[in-house]
Amino acid sequence: MGELAWIFLSAAVINNFTLALFLGLCPFMGVSGKLDTSLRMGAANTFVLTITSLCVWALNTYVLPHAPYLQLISFIVVIASLVQIVEMAIRKLSPTLFREMGIFLPLITTNCAILGLAIFQTNRGYGFLEGIVFALGAGVGLTLALVLMASIREMSELADVPEAARGLGLVLIIAGSLSMAFMGFAGLLSAS
Amino acid sequence: MKKTTPKQDLLRGVWRENPVLVQALGLCPTLAVTNTxxxxxxxxxxxxxxxxxxxFLVSxxxxxxxxxxxxxxxxxxxxxFVTVADMTLAAVVPDIHKALGAFIALIVVNCIILGRQEAFASRNPVGRSLLDAAGTGAGFVISLLLMGGIREVLGQGTFLGVPLLGPHYEPWVIMILPPGGFLTLGVILLAISAIERRRASRAERAAAGTMRRAA
Known part of the structure; x- marks a missing residue:
């Protein structure tokens, strides 16, 4: 049990996918303008991460031992079709949610956090349960980073920034400061 | 789409439409692996x-x-192609392959590559697509080297492992850690935006001057 809690905590804050490993920066820069969109984006990502983790576990157990060179190709195909299926399912089950997600759903395919999770999970040899906990932790971490960033950006909209600094440069510097703050969590390692 | 000359195909990606510094694509690898x-x-x-x-293939x-x-x-x-590159690097430079880790596999989801296929290679003949790919690729390499150079020199006082700043230099360790990546790219983008604004205002003033003379 302690092992699982540790995997969760590590993925969520210490090795935060966005702020420490630089995965999933596209949505982090692109949709972190508003708080509620970023929350929804985080939730969608967490969902896809969890299902991906399940599929990757199945691939690793039943398919890839026979054809290791297909790893990357099979992962990306599975992720792309998975996102498509999730998209169709959400459209059927809850049209309101589908409309709210808009373009973000299909874009999850090219989010490197998803493929990154698949590769990390394989390299670290996580089993079924560990994989799911890892995916949940990564999802929580992504959501946390997105929500923090969105809250800061909503406030910086009102601040008086030099005109040249408006836009991505400022966002990156804010992200740098956030990332520095998250490095503090590395201290948890010795405490446990 | 407007007709462009082969030279424009090649040079466009290097500076004016630099994939990282101007279009802000492919940020994940730009930040993650540029510590040396x-x-x-x-x-x-x-x-x-x-x-x-x-x-080449898509075109x-x-x-x-x-x-x-x-x-x-x-x-x-x-x-x-990423699988080929991954295996080649593992065979030729195993140390670097280890340092880059999962990020080689993650070239698959680099939006620069998919973007060029969709926007250019799928609609243009092979020769021009190759020129476009070479230009964009060179732009990406240049941005990475810029990031890597700044971070390694400040963070370790070395360039390609060769000591540069002398034994008394106290390295800024933060530059080779994750926050350093964000901060370096942020400062580079701020500098570019400042240069572009100055150029734009100068062009505006020049245009205004011509108009006055014409009047």
């Missing part, structure tokens, strides 16, 4: 190779790929 010059170079060249290879097969499945086709082509 050697890593940046390996990552840049691997991406360059994948970009050239997939542009050659552009007449036979149905529109509905084009994105999946591109992704498959890209994934194949």
């Amino acid at each position: 010059v050697a890593n940046s170079l390996a990552m840049g060249l691997a991406t360059f190779f994948v970009l050239m290879g997939s542009s 050659s097969f552009r007449r036979w790929v149905p529109r509905e499945v084009r994105i999946s086709t591109y992704i498959l082509i890209i994934a194949t």
